[in-house]
Amino acid sequence: AQSVTQLGSHVSVSEGALVLLRCNYSSSVPPYLFWYVQYPNQGLQLLLKYTSAATLVKGINGFEAEFKKSETSFHLTKPSAHMSDAAEYFCAVSQTGANNLFFGTGTRLTVIP
């Protein structure tokens, strides 16, 4: 069965600093991996996805993530944090043949001015 683990329920960074949100997956077969962002009282917005086409995936709002099979990781990064990046971030996984999406527990990103 597939699952994802997000290390750190809360991450704080200064404005302009590097953002690094961690996600590790557990899957017996190559997974599809996603990062979603959720602003307060809103739905989830897809930031980026890994579908085996390329290991470095670029998404919206300057975010990117790198799929590392040897580390079973799919960490989300952004070179320079902006105040508008403050939100909840969810890593998620699905697999070939499975029509559902499993979410990690989420990481709340705080950006300090």
Add this chain to the structure above:
Amino acid sequence: DTEVTQTPKHLVMGMTNKKSLKCEQHMGHRAMYWYKQKAKKPPELMFVYSYEKLSINESVPSRFSPECPNSSLLNLHLHALQPEDSALYLCASSQGTPGYGYTFGSGTRLTVV
């Protein structure tokens, strides 16, 4: 149209009431989903409809009754809910294959009194 529209945005209902949540998409997606999200928690899958047929029911109590009248609409009928059912209810749609990710609506904030 690249949106999933959910109505109402907020709903307060008593434990003896009957109400319905509505979800609509016009992206031609063939799979639609209901998720429940409690505060500070990740979304939890409730139901999956694929080609207008219920394909997954994650052991949801019968006081929640989904309905998919056509490929664009998804309803969630609510009856005799409990206060612990208060949550954000999210609808999502997808092309039905795992690699594309889901498009989420902004949710209905439900409060049961």
